[in-house]
Amino acid sequence: MNNDAVVEITDLRKEYSDSIALNGVSLTVRAGEAVAVMGPSGSGKSTLLNMIAGLDRPTSGSVVVHGTDLGALDETGLALFRRRGIGMIFQFFNLLDDLSALDNVALAAQLTGTPAGQARKRALELFGELGIENRKNIYPARLSGGERQRVAVARALMNRPALLLADEPTGALDSRSGEQVMDLLLDLNQIGQTLLLVTHDERLATRCASRVIEVVDGRIAREQSVERVS
Amino acid sequence: MSAVWTAAWAAVRRRVLQTIVIGIVVLASTATIVMALGLLESAAAPFDRAFATQQGAHLSAAFDPTKTSADQLKQAAGQTVSAGPFPQATVDTSASQVFLGTLTVAGRADPGGPVDRLTIWRGRWATAPGEIVLNRTPGGEGGNNLGFEISIPGRPKLTVVGFAHSVTGSADAWVTPDQVNALQPTALQMLYRFPDAGTAAKVAEGQKSVTTGIPEGALLGTLSHLTVKDKATSELGVFIPFLMIFGILGLVVAVLIVANVVSGAVVAGFRHIGMLKALGFTPGQVMAVYLVMISIPAVLGCVLGTVAGNFFAKPIVQDAVEGFGVTELSFAPWVNAVALLGMPALVVSAALVPALRARGLPAAQAISAGTTTHTGRALRIQRWLTTTPLPRSVSLGLGVPFARAGRSALTLASVVLGVMTVTLAAGLTMSVTAYDSAVRPSYDDRVEVLAGRPPGLPVMRTPEMGEPPNATLSDADDEKMLRSLPGTDAVLAVSQLETEVAGGTQNATIFFYRGDTGKLGPRVLTGHWPDGPGQVVAPSRFLNQRGLQVGDTITVQANENRTELKIVGVVLTNNEDEIFADWSALNVLAPGTRAHSYQVRFTSGTVRETFTAAIAKGDPGLRVMPPRDGSSSTGVIIVSASVTLTLVLGLVAALGVFNTVVLNARERRRDLGMLKSIGMTPRQVTVMLVTSMGVLGVLGGLAGVPLGVAAHQLVVPAMAHAAQSDAVDVLMQVYHAPALALLALAGVVIAVLGALVPARGAARLSIATVLHNE
Structure with a gap:
């Protein structure tokens, strides 16, 4: 295994009853990289993200994240892996409506056993870094889309994951909010955070990623390094 | 096929779990209601039912055969429905090895006839000389083994070949007409039914009409059905408060659960309603789709529940009313009619209120109403819970019931009633056991x-x-x-x-x-x-x-x-x-x-x-003497009926919890997926959902136990009073601190049993499917 590889995927295949979502994908993501996965709808890019996050299991092939072979883990093992190994950002934020912004973020640390006070302190630090400290006591329903996604990013970073996964992180945002989230992801990558994002948005890919992978019909059709556009 | 039916049928097929839950809950509730109504009906007039079933005699009369004849008696009866004359002998069994007291023995060729149709509940009718059938209440105390002999010096030896029951109490035993002649009959028995015999005056009037023309002094004695009824109801009325309280509890629990399930299903379908509107369905059509969708499993569950109720409840009710002499129990038609018509009406009513709300909602609002509502109080409670040192899965679970206060309140009410039933049944069992051991010690020592x-x-x-x-x-x-x-x-x-x-x-x-x-x-x-x-x-x-x-x-x-x-x-x-x-x-x-x-x-x-x-x-x-059996048949009936009814009502209450967790998990699919995506284990998801109902179980236990104790303190004196006894301390003081603590746990047991299966199902939810299905 490549020593600085955070993600190492070998010959990954995922079949559903009536279709093949992934067909022999192999991929390595090194520490500090920002990789964008692009492709048309139904190409298998979200399935690929799910495999890396341990949200779904492959039909064959292996997924090793930060040295952990996900195929060897049971459901509880995968849950424990997700707690500390990765952070996830979703298109639709997926915040709990009945927790305040701060409690949503602190929750991720509390699941690892961090005491509530300590978790909230760490969450407050992240709120400060992300510029949303004045929104900490607001419930998700009263936050703007951009604010919700920042809260989601804060939650994803809460346990200092080795890998940040983002699934269409700007897909549900207006252009201004989308810009802000792009800046945020870029900043994170520039301070060393490994990033893997799935997107339709070419602007997001070229702006945040150093490598773009195009998936078509469950296979990697093209892979290219990009010059980031500032 | 209309668009409404197409949409409704598609919705039923798409929501298989919800359809099954509604069907099962309606089935169980209908069965409970059939049982409850059957109990109430049986409890309302057990003597009258048994009397009507047997075409009991309004008047039993004994005549002196030396002063009148059979022909005279038949002629005097005229058009009045009557049976007899049956020759009647008095047999003193004190000299027999088996002492049965002094028996009034009638000679009857068969147990049927227009009046006093006897119920043979063990063995057969006496058809030959030397055979005798004894009048005993089914399930009554005393040995009921056939084949023993009654031998009285100077009289024919008689072998018991059957046990029959006469509600009228026309005789203590029956033999063939030929056999009774050998027992030296001293009277002729006539049994009459009058068109109107509701009062003593009416019975006296009837008596006058059937004895007109009979020589003076020929009438030896009479027994009115009113006298028989007074005695029977005072002896057996002990069951009535018991049957009524369980009947009422069964009704209320069933109604609560159905209301909870159906209104929950409609609320969960708001988004679907909004989508139908967006497609061009009129508000009326949308409402019709929803009512049809709910009615399909409800009607099916109702029909099956009525069948199941009759099948399973009859033996229970039979056990309870057997003491009244009812052996061929059939529920009155209105019991099944109420179940078959009332349950669908209840289901539709429960669906109508939220469906009407949805009908008036604009499409966009209806679509967004499908998610969990959040009141200020619920949010405050959830915020407070985050500050507690409880594990996060527990504190999140504790906050769940507050998000859907109405649903939680209905679920809580069913748990309270479930615990109340358990507490009452346990109390009754303890009272009966304590009373039995006090008045019928088993003499182990x-x-x-x-x-x-x-x-x-x-x-x-x-x-x-x-x-x-x-x-x-x-x-x-x-x-x-x-x-x-x-x-x-x-x-x-x-x-x-x-x-x-x-x-x-x-x-x-x-x-x-x-x-x-x-x-x-x-x-x-x-x-x-x-x-x-x-x-x-x-x-x-x-x-x-x-x-x-x-x-x-x-x-x-x-x-x-x-x-x-x-x-x-x-x-x-x-x-x-x-x-x-x-x-x-x-x-x-x-x-x-x-x-x-x-x-x-x-x-x-x-x-x-x-x-x-x-x-x-x-x-x-x-x-x-051989060691005594300390139990009584009445006690056994009360205990077994209590246990069965408690299990049924507890199961129905658990079904209510099951449904609530299914609805909550369905509404929170996205939340559950997100929690799993950030590292919540399946066990923690299960704990969270079970805890959400556990809190209702704890509250239900705390509220249900005092209510059950209060019901016990009302029912037991009523039962004791009916038995012309006093509510003595061994009957009343049966709840002690350890027992109460255990009973309070019944709420948690009901909640956990009901929540566990759907919670585990939710824990296995595919995160990828949930989070990307927006």
């Missing part, structure tokens, strides 16, 4: 020894006993011998006398005790044990039936001897015709009488068989 025949009574015998008892030692020597045996702890000598109580219609048996009455005598509830010749203690049933109280004096007569006895206390015994006196009183009423039995308590560690052998060695004429 003692033996009953027979010494001879009580004066004026046959000797008590059992097949195991062998030869009848006939003590070889004197009374004093027997007592001395028993006291001297190794292992003897206490000895009580007993004799009994049948006495007439002046001023009343009922006689009484007086038991005279000598020896260790404090250790072996009945428990004195009030007053004191007799300590002189003129004193007696009695059970509350004896006092209540005669309007007596402690301090009153009764006059009793045995043979030629009469004496006054002052009631000095109330004892805890069950038989209303048995009272207790000191041995010194026996010397007044029947001087020189010896003890006919002894109770001997042995010390711990003594082997019963060894002790019994030692008694036989000490006096070979003594006979040791």
Whole structure:
């Protein structure tokens, strides 16, 4: 295994009853990289993200994240892996409506056993870094889309994951909010955070990623390094 | 096929779990309602039902055959519905080895006919000479084994071939008409049914019409159905409060659960309603789609539930009302009609209110209403919970019920009623058990020894006993011998006398005790044990039936001897015709009488068989009775019916919880997926959802136990009152702290049982599917 590889995927295949979502994908993501996965709808890019996050299991092939072979883990093992190994950002934020912004973020640390006070302190630090400290006591329903996604990013970073996964992180945002989230992801990558994002948005890919992978019909059709556009 | 039906059928097929849940809940609820209504109906008029089933006689009359003839009697009856005349003999069985008292035996060719259609509940009808059928209540106390013989000197030997029951009580036994002639009949029995016999005056009017033309003095005696009913309902009315409370509880639980399930299903479908509107369905069509969607499983569940209710509930109700003589139970048509029509109506009503709300909502609003609502209070509670040191899965679970306050309140109410039922049933079981062990001790630590025949009574015998008892030692020597045996702890000598109580219609048996009455005598509830010749203690049933109280004096007569006895206390015994006196009183009423039995308590560690052998060695004429069975048939019926009803109602309450968790998990699919995506384990998801119901279980337990105790404190005195007894402490004071704590846990058990399966299902939810299905 490549020593600085955070993600190492070998010959990954995922079949559903009536279709093949992934067909022999192999991929390595090194520490500090920002990789964008692009492709048309139904190409298998979200399935690929799910495999890396341990949200779904492959039909064959292996997924090793930060040295952990996900195929060897049971459901509880995968849950424990997700707690500390990765952070996830979703298109639709997926915040709990009945927790305040701060409690949503602190929750991720509390699941690892961090005491509530300590978790909230760490969450407050992240709120400060992300510029949303004045929104900490607001419930998700009263936050703007951009604010919700920042809260989601804060939650994803809460346990200092080795890998940040983002699934269409700007897909549900207006252009201004989308810009802000792009800046945020870029900043994170520039301070060393490994990033893997799935997107339709070419602007997001070229702006945040150093490598773009195009998936078509469950296979990697093209892979290219990009010059980031500032 | 209309668009409404197409959309409704598609919705049913798409929501398989919800459809199944509605179907099962309606099925279980309908079955419960059939049982509840069946209980209420049976409890409302058990005697009337049995009387109607048997075409009971409004009037039983005995005529002197020397003064009138069968033809005369038939002619006098005219158009009145009647049966008979049946020759009637009186048979004294005191000389028989099996003592059955004095039997009124009628000669009948068959058990049917236009009046007094007898129910043969064991064996068969008497068809040949030498056969006899006894009148016994199904499930009543006493041995019900067929084949034993009644042999009376100078009369034909009679073998018991069947047990039948006559609600009218027209006779104690029946033989063939030929056989009764050999028993020397002394009367002709006629049984009448009148068009109107609701009052004593109407019965008297009927009696006048059927005896017109009969020679004067030919009518020996009559028995009105009103008299029979008074006696029957006073003896069996103990069941009525019990049946009614369970019937009402069953109804309320079923209605609550159905309302919860259906309204929850409609609320969960708001988004679907909005989408239909967006497609162009009119508000009326949308509402129709939803009502049809709910009605399909509801109607199916209702029909199956009615069938299941009849199938499963009848044996339970049968058990409960068997004591009334009802052996062929069929629920009145209205019970099934109410279930078949009422349940769908209830379901549609429950669906209508939220569906009407959805009907008026704009499409976009209806679509967004499908997610969980969040009140300020719910958010405040959730915020407070995050500050507690509880594990996060637990604190999140504790906050769930507050997000859907209405649904949680209905679920809580069903858990409360479930716990209330469990508490009441447990209390009733404890009361019945405590009462049984108090009035019918199983005598694990003692033996009953027979010494001879009580004066004026046959000797008590059992097949195991062998030869009848006939003590070889004197009374004093027997007592001395028993006291001297190794292992003897206490000895009580007993004799009994049948006495007439002046001023009343009922006689009484007086038991005279000598020896260790404090250790072996009945428990004195009030007053004191007799300590002189003129004193007696009695059970509350004896006092209540005669309007007596402690301090009153009764006059009793045995043979030629009469004496006054002052009631000095109330004892805890069950038989209303048995009272207790000191041995010194026996010397007044029947001087020189010896003890006919002894109770001997042995010390711990003594082997019963060894002790019994030692008694036989000490006096070979003594006979040791087999150990008693401490239970009563009434107690067994109450306990078994309580347990069954509790299981059914507990299951229905758990189904309510099951449904709530299904709905909550469905609404929170996205939240659950997100929690799993950030590392919540399947076990933690299960814990969270089970905790969400556990909190309702705890609250339900805390509220349900006092309500159950309160119901017990109302029902038990009513049952005791119906039995003309008092609500004594052993009946009332049955709940103790450990039992109450355990009962409070019933709420948690109901909640956890109901929540576990859907919670585990939710824990297995595919995160990828949920989070990307927006």
